[in-house]
Amino acid sequence: MIVTAPGPRPIADGAALLSPDGMLVVFAGVPVGTYAPLDLSPVFLHSAQYTGTSGSRISDQELVIEKTHAGQLSPGRAVAAVGGIDAAAEGLRALVEGRYAGKIVIFPQLRDLPLSSLEDLASDDPEFARALGDGGVWTSEAEAVLFARHWRPAMDE
Incomplete structure (x- = not known):
């Protein structure tokens, strides 16, 4: 739609x-x-x-993708907080309030993950902290740690 x-x-x-x-x-x-x-x-x-859409032109979006593939941009630097689907409403409130200086990622599959900053998760979980990139940057490895800790199959799976 x-x-x-x-x-x-x-x-x-x-x-x-x-x-x-x-x-x-x-x-x-x-x-x-x-x-x-x-x-x-x-x-x-x-x-x-x-x-x-952000309103960017297609050429702007293509340039961002090219720079990301070339290693000139790190999209993970934009992630400030994460949460599961049960934290979606709080995530929207946090967005409106400007609680985090970056993107809030909600994972529908991680139902019980509370809305948390990357810093808070890192201080509570040494494995998660090690999975973050230099400077506490979001990585696919950090995502894998969260999935290992919080993913639960849905009842119909």
């Missing part, structure tokens, strides 16, 4: 029409601070996805 009209109503209407495992993509220049009533349970229950 692609929504190309700005505002909370078209976003909510698009979400209501989404198939259980669908993806809602918002392309509409939605102003910062706009809220739309969305039921996030399809994300956890059926692998639905909600995504949007």
Whole structure:
């Protein structure tokens, strides 16, 4: 489902029409601070996805990907906090409050992982701390540690 009209109503209407495992993509220049009533349970229950665009041009996005592949950018530096699906509401509040100076990543598969900064997780878990990159940067190894600690199969798996 692609929504190309700005505002909370078209976003909510698009979400209501989404198939259980669908993806809602918002392309509409939605102003910062706009809220739309969305039921996030399809994300956890059926692998639905909600995504949007920053408004960047395709050429800007291609340049970012090229620089990332060339090792000139480290997307992991943007991650400040992580949590499981049960922490999604708190993650949204933290986003609005500006609690973290970076991205908040919510893992639908890690139901019981509370919203935590990378620093807090590292101080509580030496293995997680070792898996972070230089300067406490998010890595795929750190993600693997979280999955090893917190992933629980869904009832229907």
